[in-house]
Amino acid sequence: MIQPAPGQQPPAVSFYLDGVRLECVKHFSYLGSTLNHKGNIDDEISHRLGCACAAYGNLRERVFDNASLKTVTKLQVYKAAILPTLLYGCEAWVTYRRHLKTLEQFHQRSLRRILNISWTDYRTNTSVLAEAGSWSIEALVMRSQLRWSGHCVRMPDNRLPKQILYGQLEQGTRARGGQRKRYKDTLKHYLKKGHIDPSNFQALCHNRSAWRQMSYTAVSTFESERVAAVEAKRMARKERQRQRQQKD
Structure with missing residues (x-):
């Protein structure tokens, strides 16, 4: 290739x-x-979705459609078997909004099947995640990338992953217009979303236990703010609809 x-x-x-x-x-x-x-990861996303669908289909009759099992057990199996298959290798992904949207659709569809939620119930995605006790796909990817980046920073300088993380091209020119995202761009975006200073990122990673706790707190904060923003946007949309109905 x-x-x-x-x-x-x-x-x-x-x-x-x-x-x-x-x-x-x-x-x-x-x-x-x-x-x-x-x-890019377009082919990888399609491959991950195919593998996750196959894994879900293999366990559907024995686990997810089994009325003898509790819903909590089904969710634990989903988080232990299906999600790792779906997000395998996400530590090194350079994701765009279209990738996260496609993965989130599978995530929501699977959780709604397990929780026996029909589209006629008119449940929001945030309520489904809250009932399942799960994070969104973007939060899960963020957690994996923060933990992996901390691991790379603590590596010796002769390790290839660390050299790639800090490496830059010596030759070539940038094309006109918008540039393709790099892994560094995605990582910097997640650091800012988690309220972590990117300039102090390397010093924080050297303490493994502290960085693990900090990354978990950052992802929890990001998910809480994301849910709050989605709910505020939904309420604003409903308010606009109500005002239009009153005018009519």
């Missing part, structure tokens, strides 16, 4: 192994993750 520079076509090169020409592909699987030549 050849990953060309942004806006350029891949060069016409060939690779041989023991005299056999290797096929040039646009994506392939490595350690359970799907990599593509564009450098």
Whole structure:
């Protein structure tokens, strides 16, 4: 697989192994993750959704549709088996809003099936998460990335993950217009959302137990503020609808 520079076509090169020409592909699987030549996670998200759907389907008859099991047990199985399958490798993802929205749709659909909530019940997503005792997908991804980034900071300088985290390209120019997100951009966004100073991030990570507690607090704060913002937006929308009805 050849990953060309942004806006350029891949060069016409060939690779041989023991005299056999290797096929040039646009994506392939490595350690359970799907990599593509564009450098984004679109194919990985589709692959994760397929694996999570298959895992849910295999356990549906024995667990999720089993009337003999309590709902608490079903939720524990979902969090232990389905969510790790869905978010495998999310520590290194560079997510866009479309990725989180697609994953959240699967998350909500699965929880509503387990809790036996129909679309005719008119339940909000925040109420479903509260009843299931679960966080949103964005909060789960944020927690994984904060913990992984702290682990990378504590690594020795000769470790490859730390070199990639702190590395920068020496050659090339930036294209005009909006730039592609980097892992550093996603991490900085989550640090600010969790009220953690990015400039003091490295010093905080060296204390493992303190960073673990701080990252958990940051994710809890982010989720609480996210739910409050969603509820405030919903109430404002209902108020506008009520005012329009009064005018009519």
